[in-house]
Amino acid sequence: MQYLLATPELPDDRDHPLRLGFGTEAGAVDAARFRERFGVRLVEGYGSSEGGAAIQRTPDTPAGAIGRAAARDDLAVVDPETGEERAAAVFDEGGRLVNGAEAIGELVNRGDTPFEGYWRNAEADAARVRGGWYWTGDLFFRDLDGFLYFAGRTDDRLRVDSENLAAAMIENILARWGDAAAVAVYAVPDPVAGDQVMAALALREGAVFEAAAFAAFLAAQPDLGTKMAPRFVRIVPAMPVTATNKVHRVALRREGFRSTDPVWWNGAGGGAYRPLGGEELAGLLAEYEAHGRTALLSSISPMA
Incomplete structure (x- = not known):
């Protein structure tokens, strides 16, 4: 999306059959620019490749959020070291997350999942399933209404x-x-x-x-x-x-x-x-x- 937006604007930017983009990994800023320029709404989703967790988007999903947990999942945002659930996200008037240190954590599924393990890779299994939970390896935060916001991979976390x-x-x-x-x-x-x-x-x-x-x-x-x-x-x-x-x-x-x-x-x-x-x-x-x-x-x- 970023590279498409970087091309020069043309009079026929909206002359195309595309009506919806899904799973583009575009940020909120690029998604807004893309819709304004090309007339196409970009919708993001989330699902673990292993089937261990999924988030469903609903019509009332706020801007910047991915959605809520799928019906079969018991998703939580927890401290990756202690397993304790993180605090709900708090935003200021400008929409900025003001308690990131307390709200951001790793997304886990505490319920049953179809994930059966990796082929002959016990080490990877142990990293993915710990304490009976499925650990996604992704950072999220959650607002008071239960909507989940993607914050990056655990490898993308910085401590400054x-x-x-x-x-x-x-x-x-x-x-x-x-x-x-x-x-x-x-x-x-x-x-x-x-x-x-x-x-x-x-x-x-x-x-x-x-x-x-x-x-x-x-x-x-x-x-x-x-x-x-x-x-x-x-x-x-x-x-x-x-x-x-x-x-x-x-x-x-x-x-x-x-x-x-x-x-x-x-x-x-x-x-x-x-x-x-x-x-x-x-x-x-x-x-x-x-x-x-x-x-x-x-x-x-x-x-x-």
Whole structure:
């Protein structure tokens, strides 16, 4: 959807037979833009490939939500470490989730499922079914009415200054930036403890990354929490994808900020982005070494 939206607008954008898109994985911002431009409503769904959990969309599903649990499922959002159910989501007047640290957790199915296990893979079985529950490996939060909102894969969770963040929520905000054709958010290790936020951006044709304009855009977003602004920004010619056309987050995390693509950073988080290279990169790597966290970084050679 992002790449289609990045193409130049044409007078015949609505001259087509398409009436509905399902399962496109588009964020709320892109879905609204797509409907406005092409006249097509995008509907998202959720179902575990193994059949362990499913969410059904109903006519009263709020914007941004996937839906409610299917009738046969007993779905809950729980702390992945303790199994305790997470608090209901609380939103401010602008629709921003204000209690993400307490509300975001892993989606589990506590009821019966048709999942019978993986073929000759006891280790994978043990990771998927624990304590009699089916663990989806996906992050969600749930509002007071029981509607479920997708927040990313468990691998996409970030912990910044002891605060839990979900990559998908930050991506939905960055997708509003007019020069972005595609966005991916992921964690890189903090030099001392936890994570820092990194974003990969593929720009629209003809666009050039302007650090000051991007920083101003971030400052203008009312639902961008104080820990959510990317510390690192990587400008990619095209978003890397897997064989199934999903963003290749593993590759992005593996390379981190030591990429051959242009990388910008805002140092101590002051908001001003500058190119990462030379002495600044050397100083940053020395900080990781001083705290014994160099091994957490990729083995890829530093940028030239």
